[in-house]
Amino acid sequence: MALLRTLTHLGSALILSLLAVSANAEQSISDGKYEIHYNAFNSTFVTPEVAQQYNLTRSSVRALVNVTVLKIGDDGSKTPVRAQVRGQAANLLQQAQQLEFQLIDEGQALYYIGSFRFTEEEKQIITLDVQPDANAQPYNIQFEQTFYTN
Structure with a gap:
């Protein structure tokens, strides 16, 4: 929740859009060195203005995966850092789609x-x-989620 408070204070359109849809669905892992937050949601949860600003496609049949990486300092502070992020989404028939991530700074x-x-x-x-x-070595994360069209 500390991350949510920190990000809320930044006040940008994307942050507010992502927080609005992820407040209850946020997932994270931490090893004391890095904290990785991730979630997935229907792309229509992002406002048209934010989608246009960041070149995101809004569609009732398209989901977005959001990943944020924070480095944990010796004093417990958390700083956003760049990372190599790769991934895929696969349905139960094992039909996989490679995810191409874009960095939003x-x-x-x-x-x-x-x-x-x-x-x-x-x-x-x-x-x-x-x-x-x-x-x-990269951190390996796997989660399952059911998606619904709007």
């Missing part, structure tokens, strides 16, 4: 946004490889 916040198509009430298995340190 808002100064005090960094987001990696990828998208994929889905059909009504389709469960997707989302697999992410997040590598904030080029000299270390």
Whole structure:
């Protein structure tokens, strides 16, 4: 929740849009060195203005995956850092779509946004490889989510 408070104070359109849809759905992992926040949601939850500003496609059959990486300082402070982010979304028939992430840099916040198509009430298995340190192994994240058209 500290991340949510920090990001809310930044006040940008994208941050507010992403927080509005992710407040209850946020997921994260932490190893004491890095904290990785990730979530997925229907692209129509992003306002048309924000979608246009960041060149995101809004569609009732398109989902967005959002990844943020924070480096944890010795004092417990958290700083957004760049990372190599790769991933895929696969349905239960193992039909996979590679996710191509774009970096959105808002100064005090960094987001990696990828998208994929889905059909009504389709469960997707989302697999992410997040590598904030080029000299270390990536963090492997996997989660499942069912998506619904609006």
